[in-house]
Amino acid sequence: FLFMVLPFGVTTHSETDEEIEDGIEVGSPVQPNIKKKMQITTVITVCFIIIVSIVDYLDLISIK
Template sequence: MNIATIILVFVISWWMVFFAALPIGVRAQDETDEEITEGTVPSAPSNPNLKKKMFWTTIVAILVTIGYYYLATSGLISFRGMKPS
């Protein structure tokens, strides 16, 4: 397994986890007691916590990449030698 495959698995898993984490804990401006920022719609998020989500997304993506690397190199799952029926 080469480094390009590992980087690709990390990037794809990072974006998948990030998009899944984006709506977690987000409240719209009209749902909070704070006033609505001028020039934005009331349904815009008041505090999306992007840095926190990016940190946890990176941790999860690293774990997914390590899991993929282990499965790919351990021989538990092998797609080599499979013949179509």
């Protein structure tokens, strides 16, 4: 799930009006917000695990 949320809200250096310094890739994000994206990924994963656990507990789909 992390790779699905990585591109959310990304602003690259080429999209800003700031001058690009030497050594900075123009496609790299200005603010990667990795901590926020890890939190979003954790919440999505926990919800997914809860749903799968409920489906397994209620035997709605046979996983055996």
